[in-house]
Each structure stands twice: as structure tokens, then as C-alpha cells.
Amino acid sequence: MVFGIGSLLLFALFLALFIAFTVPLTGALVRLRANYNPKGLQLDPEDGVQPHTGPVITSFFVMLSRVRQLEVRDVPHKLFIGRLGSWKH
Numbered sequence: 894m895v896f897g898i899g900s901l902l903l904f905a906l907f908l909a910l911f912i913a914f915t916v917p918l919t920g921a922l923v924r925l926r927a928n929y930n931p932k933g934l935q936l937d938p939e940d941g942v943q944p945h946t947g948p949v950i951t952s953f954f955v956m957l958s959r960v961r962q963l964e965v966r967d968v969p970h971k972l973f974i975g976r977l978g979s980w981k982h
Contacts, residue, residue: 921957925950 928950950956 917957917960921953921960924960925953925956928956 948959950959
């Protein structure tokens with residue numbers, strides 16, 4: 894069976910689109926399932942009660958937007974550190 898260059902390019906395009914959509918969705922689903930919303934520690938009884946220490950995530954789409962915000966914020970830092978590590982004298 895011989896594959897032409899067009900069919901290989903089409904397969905590569907399909908594979909890239911598939912990975913571009915499924916990896917973020919799977920990552921958000923794993924983070925949603927692992928989210929446990931820890932309770933806040935109250936040391937002073939005069940302060941108001943704080944039920945949770947972090948953001949309360951209740952749905953998949955809220956987690957997806959939070960992951961997107963965090964990942965977009967960290968991309969320039971990751972690129973800079975990657976370039977710094979590969980810099981040679």
C-alpha cells in the first residue's frame with residue numbers, strides 16, 4: 894500500500910487538530926476531578942468565616958477557562974527559561 898504526499902499531509906493535519914483539541918480538554922477534566930476546594934484555616938475567632946482558600950470551581954467550563962488563563966500567563970516564562978537553558982557561549 895503506497896501513500897501519496899497529499900494523504901500523508903492530510904493525516905498530519907488531522908492528527909495535529911485532534912491533539913490540539915483533545916489535550917486541553919483532557920487536562921481540564923483531570924484538573925476538575927482532582928480539585929478538592931480546601932477549607933480555610935481560621936486562627937482568629939473574631940474574623941469572618943472563610944469557607945474556601947482558593948477559587949471554587951463548579952463546572953468543566955470554569956475549569957477550562959481557569960487552565961487557559963494560567964497556561965497563557967506562564968507561556969512567556971516557559972519560553973524564556975527554555976531559551977536560557979539552551980543558550981551556549
